[in-house]
Amino acid sequence: MVTRDDVARLAGTSTAVVSYVLNNGPRPVAAATRRRVLQAVEELGYRPNAAARALSRRHDDVIGLIVPNFDNPYFAALGTAIEGAATAKGFTVILGNARHEDDRQAAYVETFLSRQCSGLILVGAAQESDGRNGPRTNALLKREQGVPLVSFDPLPNGARGTLLTPDNVPGAAAAVEHLLGHGHTRVGMLAGPQKFKAVQERERGWRETLENAEIDAASQTVVRCRFDRYEAFDLTERLLRSPRQFTALFIHTDEQAIGVIHAARAAGLTLPQDLAIVSFDGIREAGLITPQLTTVQQPITQLGARAVDLIQKQIARRPTNRTTERLTCELVTRTSCGCPG
């Protein structure tokens, strides 16, 4: 293994100078010396040992990113956005797949922390706990008040950090408003798991909009399932077997809406004539499927960039408190709502 000593020897300098060159500081280096060092690096094919560096510096320019799963295109897109923003700022991203399990998520938090990561980003922190163990992630992060932390939903209980979220209430309101504009008065909701802040807020947007229009929300059809097209498919199949009490549906995520579309097709319904739907997120697939999804578009790239920003800010001046930050969404009108193609 080639070490910094070898480089120094070949360049005819001290090891410190090699560090100064490679790190661009903290001390200046003469141009000629720098050149010699760089050349020695090249010649020896030297690669710095990140473990040694992390040990010495007591932190590593790494951001730990934990996603609930990769199968959900929304999470995939958000993960990609975060990774892109982080890489652009010189961070390395290490990615953990929690598979919706709190235990796995907590294990990842531990690994990342033990690797001296300089920040943690959680996408969908509300993982299922296995019943026996409680929410280990929360407990862990409550202890570990030091780490820069951004969470998309929710911000772990008792932890410092910031909750970064699309602005769900107005977004959902716009969606439901649009459906009302198409003349629907029986607007049901296919919601996500209640433990998510986003779900609570989208729900509120739906309820308040109905109530503003003097429609009794409590008497509307509401069903709930995970953020999973397959589960949404099964649920919708069952739902469509009984007489329908709704002509339109506000669906919490595009992912679920895709399941609904497939189930509706299988049941012989024609969308949007037999059933109008509007959903939320704005994943790419929304534009591919037939009918194309009218959806509340999240600013996914900005969310990713902002998450990394917030980590940087927290690195600069910690500790932080619990804060919330919302980014605006925009209704994208396509055909699933009944608008002309």
Next chain:
Amino acid sequence: MVTRDDVARLAGTSTAVVSYVLNNGPRPVAAATRRRVLQAVEELGYRPNAAARALSRRHDDVIGLIVPNFDNPYFAALGTAIEGAATAKGFTVILGNARHEDDRQAAYVETFLSRQCSGLILVGAAQESDGRNGPRTNALLKREQGVPLVSFDPLPNGARGTLLTPDNVPGAAAAVEHLLGHGHTRVGMLAGPQKFKAVQERERGWRETLENAEIDAASQTVVRCRFDRYEAFDLTERLLRSPRQFTALFIHTDEQAIGVIHAARAAGLTLPQDLAIVSFDGIREAGLITPQLTTVQQPITQLGARAVDLIQKQIARRPTNRTTERLTCELVTRTSCGCPG
């Protein structure tokens, strides 16, 4: 920060003993002592510093996994399978998203190597290079003959390691055979980029099967696009504008087939009556879409497990040479081929 010294002090032992306990070796520890150590660990909320450990041991129980992108469900599924297998064996997986760019992939290889990872798994190593720079990943891995390496496709030129792949030729043959069994004689192909081994092999399976049936492969329609449903959609839209020279299509991946289905629907075709298709991979979505995809199912979980196995084997006895390993696939008959639902 709590260090091993603190633990040793509280437990009233030496730091060495703490290591022996935490690592279960290399020396035995009296039960009573072990108990005291464990209790001290608990009491202090001690978390070992992975960087220090990696530095000292000269390697880290980490597998670097590089995926071309997370938007492709096949890659997502394979990534998940690998991650599951690795985690089960006590490895931590760090994941890089190459986004189909050779430069990004190479950068990830460097980071992972600099972090003393004990193995590298590349899913889809044939990233696009940006033209100016050559294939940096290949160059890097040719130099670095030491790392345990498993690649799904292809095995970087000049590198030691093993190419792990589904058995594409017989798989593709079974797919085409099945289409011929339905009476088709004009069986086109929607292929992937030629730089992939899998593509070359699936192509061969298609060609040989046609020729065995005395059908001229050279006169069949062949189109090519990336592993991307959106690109497949566009391509198919264009393809369907001119008169069709085929009644059936062998499609290299389910991902592409999904794009074809959407485009066919948009063009007013009914599948499988107007066009029969069989694809490859066996992602979960194949069973959700209408028509459900008849596809050559890869043993995704086994591939993941095997990849990790191979890394372990290479860790045990390196260096390895270039080897190839194939896992058998199985045709799953659904409705897109023309079989009754």
Next chain:
DNA sequence: GTGAAAGCGCTAACAT
């Protein structure tokens, strides 16, 4: 069974 101590490769304060 346990402890002392010599590193692992790098950083950065301090000295020159």
Next chain:
DNA sequence: ATGTTAGCGCTTTCAC
């Protein structure tokens, strides 16, 4: 501008 050197936290050989 450059060199010397004391750690960073952990592992493991070697003594006891």
